[in-house]
Amino acid sequence: MDLFRSAQAVADAGGDGIVDWSAVAAAAKAATPRGELALSTEEQAGYRDDVRDARDRLRLVGDVEFDLPETIEVQNRHHWIDANVATFRRVVEPLETQKTLLPGVSRAVNTGTMAVTLGFLGRNVLGQYDPLLLADNDDHSLYFVRPNIQRVATELAVDYPRFRRWIAFHEVAHAAEFGAAPWLPSYLEDRMQAAVADLTEGSLNREAYRELNTAMTAVEGYAELLMDRAFDDEYADLRAKLDARRQGGGPFVQLMRRLLGLGLKRQQYEKGAAFFEAVADARDIAAASAVWDRPENLPTSEEIETPGLWLQRVDRH
Numbered sequence: 001m002d003l004f005r006s007a008q009a010v011a012d013a014g015g016d017g018i019v020d021w022s023a024v025a026a027a028a029k030a031a032t033p034r035g036e037l038a039l040s041t042e043e044q045a046g047y048r049d050d051v052r053d054a055r056d057r058l059r060l061v062g063d064v065e066f067d068l069p070e071t072i073e074v075q076n077r078h079h080w081i082d083a084n085v086a087t088f089r090r091v092v093e094p095l096e097t098q099k100t101l102l103p104g105v106s107r108a109v110n111t112g113t114m115a116v117t118l119g120f121l122g123r124n125v126l127g128q129y130d131p132l133l134l135a136d137n138d139d140h141s142l143y144f145v146r147p148n149i150q151r152v153a154t155e156l157a158v159d160y161p162r163f164r165r166w167i168a169f170h171e172v173a174h175a176a177e178f179g180a181a182p183w184l185p186s187y188l189e190d191r192m193q194a195a196v197a198d199l200t201e202g203s204l205n206r207e208a209y210r211e212l213n214t215a216m217t218a219v220e221g222y223a224e225l226l227m228d229r230a231f232d233d234e235y236a237d238l239r240a241k242l243d244a245r246r247q248g249g250g251p252f253v254q255l256m257r258r259l260l261g262l263g264l265k266r267q268q269y270e271k272g273a274a275f276f277e278a279v280a281d282a283r284d285i286a287a288a289s290a291v292w293d294r295p296e297n298l299p300t301s302e303e304i305e306t307p308g309l310w311l312q313r314v315d316r317h
Helices: 001-011 021-030 042-064 077-097 104-124 146-156 160-180 185-198 207-229 238-249 251-259 262-282 285-292 301-305 307-315
Strands: 069-075 127-130 141-145
Touching: 021 077, 021 104, 042 160, 042 207, 042 285, 069 077, 077 104, 077 127, 077 141, 127 160, 141 146, 141 207, 146 160, 160 185, 160 207, 160 238, 160 285, 185 207, 185 251, 207 251, 207 262, 207 285, 207 301, 238 301, 262 285, 262 301, 262 307, 301 307
Parallel strands: 069 141
Antiparallel strands: 127 141
């Protein structure tokens, strides 16, 4: 970790945009230890078997047909940062048209903010299913940040292979729902673009944000249901320890979690999981999977609170 080099990269930010993305990548990586990525033959086979077994179990238990992404990578933290700079850039791009009184100062502040954000996430993300929203292609990717998975398994005092496998089931569960709902990336993209476009005009598109939040609650909740029903080992201790860890951390960690909306993400997990558990218990997992048949089947915020309303509505179609 070289904080001086990180600060220097931000101070040297240039270009014509509101963010110098090359400086973002350089600053984030300078402030973030790369992490070890020397996998033994056994560990390579472990990741491969975890992903394959997760796919097979999720297909069987969830009664959903899907394929794994072509890109599946075990990464170090710098690899993850490089992969996600492009994603952040696509989201921020519509804001490039905004004019500021002090563009150089604004660029440095924006660059520093993005670098801190990517650095923090790069040190904490365990796995990621990336549908590459707002990209010019339909590719999807699956990443595992091996140094973070190893570190967290050690901090939680849990078996690394079992923890790694549990993370694989969660990320492959996301592949299952996006595979079952080919319309989902476009749905999310439209609402992201609407929200960002209104920000460029100085207004807040509450409807787009509401629909995006509700959709992501369904995305996170369904993945929780599917991974829990499909995982082929004990997991209650893993979830309890990971939840407790999310509540901890020093002042900086807590501040970053609030700023990045990670508390909201936890609420999405909990509310979405409760909704799908209720649906699956009332019917079965196949009934819960009907949420991905078409956009109209997404639950409303009211239906997430009262799953019976969703069942009544979907049963009529």
